[in-house]
Amino acid sequence: MLNRRTLLTTAALATVPLALPQAALAQGRKDSMVIGMTLEPPGLDPTAGAAAAIAEIVQYNILETLTKINADGSVSPLLAESWEVSPDLRTYTFKLRRGVKFQNGEPFNAQAVKFSFDRAGGEKSTNKDKRTFANLSTQVIDDYTVVVINKEIDPDLPFVLGQATAVIVEPKSADTNATKPVGTGPYKLDAWNKGSSLVLSKWDGFRNPGAAKLNKVTFRFISDPAAQAASLLAGDVDAFPRIATRVVPQFRNNPQYQVILGGSRAKTILSMNNKRKPLDDVRVRRAISMAIDRKAVIEGAADGFGVPIGSHYVPGAAGYVDTTAVNPFNIEKAKQLLAEAGVKTPLELTMTLPPPPYARQGGEVIVAQLAKIGINVKIQNVEWAQWLSGTYGNKDYDLSIVSHVEPFDLGNYAKSDYYWGYQSKEFNALFDKIKATGNAAERNKLLGEAQRLLANDAANGFLFQPQFPVIAKKGVKGLWKEMPIFVNDLSALSWS
Numbered sequence: 001m002l003n004r005r006t007l008l009t010t011a012a013l014a015t016v017p018l019a020l021p022q023a024a025l026a027q028g029r030k031d032s033m034v035i036g037m038t039l040e041p042p043g044l045d046p047t048a049g050a051a052a053a054i055a056e057i058v059q060y061n062i063l064e065t066l067t068k069i070n071a072d073g074s075v076s077p078l079l080a081e082s083w084e085v086s087p088d089l090r091t092y093t094f095k096l097r098r099g100v101k102f103q104n105g106e107p108f109n110a111q112a113v114k115f116s117f118d119r120a121g122g123e124k125s126t127n128k129d130k131r132t133f134a135n136l137s138t139q140v141i142d143d144y145t146v147v148v149i150n151k152e153i154d155p156d157l158p159f160v161l162g163q164a165t166a167v168i169v170e171p172k173s174a175d176t177n178a179t180k181p182v183g184t185g186p187y188k189l190d191a192w193n194k195g196s197s198l199v200l201s202k203w204d205g206f207r208n209p210g211a212a213k214l215n216k217v218t219f220r221f222i223s224d225p226a227a228q229a230a231s232l233l234a235g236d237v238d239a240f241p242r243i244a245t246r247v248v249p250q251f252r253n254n255p256q257y258q259v260i261l262g263g264s265r266a267k268t269i270l271s272m273n274n275k276r277k278p279l280d281d282v283r284v285r286r287a288i289s290m291a292i293d294r295k296a297v298i299e300g301a302a303d304g305f306g307v308p309i310g311s312h313y314v315p316g317a318a319g320y321v322d323t324t325a326v327n328p329f330n331i332e333k334a335k336q337l338l339a340e341a342g343v344k345t346p347l348e349l350t351m352t353l354p355p356p357p358y359a360r361q362g363g364e365v366i367v368a369q370l371a372k373i374g375i376n377v378k379i380q381n382v383e384w385a386q387w388l389s390g391t392y393g394n395k396d397y398d399l400s401i402v403s404h405v406e407p408f409d410l411g412n413y414a415k416s417d418y419y420w421g422y423q424s425k426e427f428n429a430l431f432d433k434i435k436a437t438g439n440a441a442e443r444n445k446l447l448g449e450a451q452r453l454l455a456n457d458a459a460n461g462f463l464f465q466p467q468f469p470v471i472a473k474k475g476v477k478g479l480w481k482e483m484p485i486f487v488n489d490l491s492a493l494s495w496s
Contacts, residue, residue: 030495032216033476035488036231036240038356040195040221042385043178046164047120050128051388052405052486055164056241057219059487061200062103063167063183066094066113067158073407073484075158079108079168079184089153089438096144100207102170103182110146114138116168117148129165131415152435155443156408163406163485186212186491196221200490213494223355232257232471239472239479241488244357245303248469260470261305262481265407267312268301268358270366270461271391271400275421278343279398285458287337288399289327291373292366298464301362301401306464311451312410314465318440319447323462326455334373345374351399352380354387358466359401366401366461392419403466405486410434410450413459422459 041053046063060068060078068078077083080094100108119125121133135151150157160166173182181189186206190199198219202212220237222228225244231237232251251257270292278284294308307315310323338345351367353359360381367377377399382390391397404412412418414431430450437443455462470479478492 031214032218033214033238033493033495034218034220034236036228036237036243037219037221038223038228038242038244039384040198042388044181044189044192045177046167047116047125047127047169048178049126049388050392051384053384056486056488057198057200058181058183058185059164059167059485060185061187061217061488061490062181062185062189063164063169063177064185065162065164065166065168066096067162069159069162069485069487071480071482071484071489073482075162078162079113083158089155090150092148092150092157093141094146094148096146097207098144100184101205102173102184103188103203103205104170104173105205106170106172108168108170108184109143110140111143112168112170113146114140115171115174117166119169119174120165127165129160129163131411132160132165152432153438154435155438155440160408164487187217190216212491214490217490217493219488225357232473239470239476239493241470241479242468242483242486243471245305245469246357246361248303248305248471251471256474258472258474258476260472260479260481261467262470262483263316264405264466264468264483265314265317265485266403266405266466266468266483267309267314268306268362268401268403268463268466269312270463271397271402271420272458272460273395273398273419273421274423274459275395276398278341278347281341282457283337283341284343285461286327287334287341287343287373288370288375289458289461290330290334290337291369291375292461292463293329293369294324294463296369297362297365300365301358302464302466305467305469307467309462309465311455311462312404312413312460313447313451317407319444319451321448321451323451323455326452327458331372338373338375346376347374349375349377349398350380351377351401352382352387352391352397353401354382354384354391356403358403362401362463395419395421399461401463405483407484410447413454420460422457424453424457424459427453427457 039053041051043049044058046054064079066080067075079097081097083092083094117136117138120127137149139147170182187200188203190201192198200217202215225246228243229247251259272279298306308324310326351363353363370377391400413422414428416423434446475496477494477496
């Protein structure tokens with residue numbers, strides 16, 4: 001597949017007339033842009049699939065939410081013009097934007113909001129935030145007023161309702177959104193060439209005709225780092241958000257490109273299958289965690305673009321505490337813990353790795369580190385769709401490496417059926433307290449306790465908070481620097 005993409009890059013280059021002046025070429029492309037993506041989404045319905053790549057294409061572009069999460073992490077109105085919160089923090093009254101239509105001509109109204117939220121929390125839902133929506137009761141007051149009552153107190157609900165899992169879908173077309181998404185956004189799906197590219201074009205029926213400055217945006221799927229760099233240098237790709245870190249140095253001093261470095265709320269972890277022996281023993285999980293030199297992993301997996309973490313939480317998030325000292329790098333202690341657990345070495349394990357470079361490169365580093373404590377790890381490289389179905393879906397793995405990019409995803413550790421199989425009554429009770437605490441200071445204290453508990457349980461191997469570089473041509477404007485969520489907000493993009 002990678003070779004095919006490289007060939008496509010070369011073929012595309014060959015079609016550019018060599019005699020065409022660069023200025024004329026650039027002028028002709030002012031109304032279009034090509035964006036690179038490392039992973040191709042398995043479908044285009046973010047309410048049905050967990051892959052972050054889905055939102056990178058559809059969120060805020062084709063499909064919209066009641067609220068919008070901005071680049072700085074703040075929340076502003078989108079399909080909702082405004083909202084009010086009751087004193088007990090459980091009831092939200094949303095006033096909806098009038099005159100909005102879906103791309104199939106159907107009206108956007110309170111009934112569509114109720115349908116979307118009820119569907120997301122329903123029995124047949126495959127929404128990865130199903131638990132959140134199952135706690136919501138949505139009531140239609142009139143066409144443009146909707147009341148959402150939450151069983152739990154969640155001060156972050158306006159943020160949650162701005163995430164891709166909360167997109168408002170049109171009832172008649174909802175079931176086919178994976179291949180033919182119908183939304184209220186400024187762009188519509190034009191073409192999807194599986195394995196290669198996907199094209200969005202400006203939708204003429206959008207409520208604010210001047211919102212989108214680009215008539216056409218093409219996403220090109222390029223997972224190989226060398227091919228990513230080549231696509232930019234050849235002019236095939238105009239901007240590459242979250243590009244492989246290893247290619248950054250060659251663009252840093254090139255005046256034709258801009259390199260944007262920003263933070264994220266992502267957590268790159270060594271996922272451990274807590275249901276499989278001997279990984280069901282906390283001593284084994286702690287041994288694995290202590291065998292890992294996080295700084296070496298950050299260098300090998302992310303070329304130094306990362307900050308070590310000791311739990312499923314990152315610096316900059318509310319209530320963060322530094323837990324990196326809970327399972328410090330200590331080879332001898334790791335060996336001792338394995339012996340205490342009665343593990344006979346060499347212990348044979350398999351590490352299933354998805355395509356992103358941080359996973360493949362990081363996997364090699366960790367395999368070498370674990371060998372020093374008598375754990376022999378066999379690497380199994382899989383495509384993204386295989387990882388989603390086999391590792392995430394069927395929980396068929398020992399170890400894996402993946403970045404969890406959602407800002408508020410501690411709750412996954414309270415899900416007994418989540419793919420890492422962690423179960424703790426103590427954590428569940430603590431998380432219930434967190435959800436029910438409105439006072440920020442008290443909530444932050446509880447969040448700190450939750451982080452320490454996950455670190456002590458070594459629920460996973462917590463590696464680093466990645467810093468995601470963006471490389472683009474000098475004339476591209478409107479790219480996000482900080483990445484509180486993974487989206488490509490196309491209506492913000494333009495050429496200078």
